[in-house]
Amino acid sequence: MFKFLSIVLSFGLSSMAHAEVKPYMDQMLKEIFTLKPYIVSDVEYRDPKNFQKIDESLKNMVALSEKISHEGKIKKSGFAISSNALNQQLKEAELVYRVGNKDYSLWMLRSTLSVCMSCHTQLPSSSTKFEFFNKEHFLAKPFDEAEFLFIVRNFDKAMSFYDQVIDGFPANGVPQENVEKSVARKVYYFVRVKRDLPGLIKSLEKNQKNKQLPEMVKKRIAGLRSAAEKMKKETYPEFNESQQADLKKYAETELKNELQGDFEFTPQKDIAYLKISSVLYKYLDQYPETPLKPEILYWLSFCERRYEQKAFYSLPELYLKQCVLEHPGSAIAPSCLKEYQDLVMMAYTGSSGTHLPKDVERELKSMKEMIEKMKK
Numbered sequence: 001m002f003k004f005l006s007i008v009l010s011f012g013l014s015s016m017a018h019a020e021v022k023p024y025m026d027q028m029l030k031e032i033f034t035l036k037p038y039i040v041s042d043v044e045y046r047d048p049k050n051f052q053k054i055d056e057s058l059k060n061m062v063a064l065s066e067k068i069s070h071e072g073k074i075k076k077s078g079f080a081i082s083s084n085a086l087n088q089q090l091k092e093a094e095l096v097y098r099v100g101n102k103d104y105s106l107w108m109l110r111s112t113l114s115v116c117m118s119c120h121t122q123l124p125s126s127s128t129k130f131e132f133f134n135k136e137h138f139l140a141k142p143f144d145e146a147e148f149l150f151i152v153r154n155f156d157k158a159m160s161f162y163d164q165v166i167d168g169f170p171a172n173g174v175p176q177e178n179v180e181k182s183v184a185r186k187v188y189y190f191v192r193v194k195r196d197l198p199g200l201i202k203s204l205e206k207n208q209k210n211k212q213l214p215e216m217v218k219k220r221i222a223g224l225r226s227a228a229e230k231m232k233k234e235t236y237p238e239f240n241e242s243q244q245a246d247l248k249k250y251a252e253t254e255l256k257n258e259l260q261g262d263f264e265f266t267p268q269k270d271i272a273y274l275k276i277s278s279v280l281y282k283y284l285d286q287y288p289e290t291p292l293k294p295e296i297l298y299w300l301s302f303c304e305r306r307y308e309q310k311a312f313y314s315l316p317e318l319y320l321k322q323c324v325l326e327h328p329g330s331a332i333a334p335s336c337l338k339e340y341q342d343l344v345m346m347a348y349t350g351s352s353g354t355h356l357p358k359d360v361e362r363e364l365k366s367m368k369e370m371i372e373k374m375k376k
Helices: 002-010 015-039 042-046 048-069 072-076 083-099 102-118 128-136 142-151 155-167 176-193 197-207 215-231 241-254 267-286 293-305 315-326 333-347 358-375
Strands: none
Touching: 015 042, 015 048, 015 102, 015 142, 042 048, 042 102, 048 083, 083 102, 083 315, 083 358, 102 315, 142 155, 142 176, 155 176, 155 197, 176 197, 176 215, 176 267, 197 215, 215 267, 241 267, 241 293, 267 293, 293 315, 293 333, 315 333, 315 358, 333 358
């Protein structure tokens, strides 16, 4: 659904396909902007006074996503790489919201929306119609507006708002956490999406002019800039359809330690994870029917599960969920489920222990049963 919207906004379909889905696109735009102020605010999403509007919009999105996912031309376009996971995730977000677990519902909605951002990330652009609607629903806080723009793939404009957050600190009153997230978004954009390390260096250099940034943020920016300087001449490897073995060797070599549970928390590794992620995603985008698809989803989750600490979204969970839902009979499906379960458990573990909602338990049980059924 959102994936489809981003495609329409970014590239457009053929005139015939566009005519067939245009009514859905228009309705989806309406729902997205209805939810815009709630997507970026935990408080507003939980507020009882907003329940009716949010629940109605979520239900509309579920209905629209089902209609769009059944469009033949969309399926054949090669973009529907997460349609099953996306539709189920959205259904669960609406159900969980309705029965009362607002925090988990928002987590699911945000991770679902991130699929929009993840599709065809190589050529960011926007549509005139989207720009018009967005001006009518502009969010006053730069960080909130940036987050929304980032979700819907309007990366260039999102970057300018993230720079406002970073360069205007502390006078703008933005929490340090949001400054840190803004830096993480910029790295994601320049490394995974734009593939422009020199551009990242220049952008970070500009942010360093703000001498009032917290020491932790200063250190983070300096480390990322230094790492980008060392890696700026490295290329992004390309693989064609006949080079599946080479791609597999590349991924398993680059992620050798991570696949064994050993992650490094360094600026250079953060950039490396995003570069590997960009290579894998581009290959999956070009060859959506590759037999390596479940493995690629598994590798992608490892590329991003540590980098996404500061992220607004939760892409690793979606990759793993998609692996199980679409390929329950694959050899890697049990590993995907295990990693997914670990990430979910981590999300619900605090000082008082682990408190897994019933809805989450049911989801995990259902995924496990899918795999067991395929084994039999």
